Amino acid sequence: MNDDAAIGIGTMIIFIAMILVAGIAASVMMQTMDGLQSQAMSTGSETMNDVSSGLKISHVSASTDSDSIVAMCFLVSPIAASQDIDLSSAILQISDGDSSNVLSYNGSVFCAGIDGDLFSSVNLSNLSSAEFGLIVLSDSDGSCSSESPAINDQDRVAIMVNTNKTFNGGIQKRSSIVLTLSPAQGIAASIRLSTPSVFVDRVLQLYP
Numbered sequence: 742m743n744d745d746a747a748i749g750i751g752t753m754i755i756f757i758a759m760i761l762v763a764g765i766a767a768s769v770m771m772q773t774m775d776g777l778q779s780q781a782m783s784t785g786s787e788t789m790n791d792v793s794s795g796l797k798i799s800h801v802s803a804s805t806d807s808d809s810i811v812a813m814c815f816l817v818s819p820i821a822a823s824q825d826i827d828l829s830s831a832i833l834q835i836s837d838g839d840s841s842n843v844l845s846y847n848g849s850v851f852c853a854g855i856d857g858d859l860f861s862s863v864n865l866s867n868l869s870s871a872e873f874g875l876i877v878l879s880d881s882d883g884s885c886s887s888e889s890p891a892i893n894d895q896d897r898v899a900i901m902v903n904t905n906k907t908f909n910g911g912i913q914k915r916s917s918i919v920l921t922l923s924p925a926q927g928i929a930a931s932i933r934l935s936t937p938s939v940f941v942d943r944v945l946q947l948y949p
Contacts, residue, residue: 794824795928796831798920799897801948803904804860805940809911813947814859815900816878817922817930819892828890830925833873833900835907838917842871842907850874850901851887860944865903874901914938918947 800816813835819826833844847868854877856862863874876899877885884891885898892898900922905911912918916936923929934948 794826794924794926795820796823796826796922796924796930798922798930798932798948800946801920801932801934802859803912803936803945803947805943805945806911807940809905809913810936810940810945811903811905811911812860812865813902813904813912815902815920815922816897817892817900818897819894820928821894823894823927825884825891825893826924826927828875828885828892828898828900828924832923833902834919834921834923835902835904836919837908837912840908844871844873844902844907846890847872847874848887848890851890852876853886854878858944859899859901863901865901868901868903868906870903870906870909872903875899876901912936914940 796817797820798815798817802814803810804812804814817828829846829848831846835842835844850863850865850867850872851874852862854862859876862876865874868874875885875887875890877896878899879895879897880892881895882893884893885896890898914936915938918934918936919931920934921929921931932948936947937945
């Protein structure tokens with residue numbers, strides 16, 4: 742009987758140990774599943790924002806002298822149902838076929854509305870070759886300011902570039918221009934256009 746009792750106790754110890762091991766394994770699996778679920782939800786949310794948010798360029802105009810384009814203006818707005826987009830973290834890439842330049846936002850070159858025409862509303866001489874300025878054209882909720890230029894549904898702004906500095910003398914005639922405005926999150930706006938062979942007017946409509 743003593744031997745039988747000793748065998749029973751040993752079996753019980755092994756059984757309890759198996760239950761403890763199974764419980765620990767189940768706990769680890771539960772924690773792993775919770776972590777994977779949280780990561781999947783976060784990834785899904787980021788993916789939805791990337792797909793549903795973005796920018797579009799509707800018009801492009803240029804200011805010229807007799808020989809080159811010295812300034813450009815791009816009318817920008819969010820795509821339909823887009824999340825808020827902060828333009829202070831956006832990057833503008835512009836190429837004329839010979840060189841490609843990357844520009845970032847300069848908050849000191851900002852105008853809350855049009856004062857005269859677009860090219861005289863801000864002082865473009867304050868922009869360096871690697872900067873763009875901003876003019877607010879439509880902002881019903883007041884979300885777009887110089888410190889935090891966030892745009893949302895129905896907002897429209899003008900991106901201003903001193904191409905005379907960016908391209909060291911301006912953009913020449915018969916040039917192929919590629920513009921890409923990339924927000925920190927969302928779909929980038931990208932267009933391709935060509936400059937005319939003759940600059941007849943001081944202000945040109947390049948796109949559409």
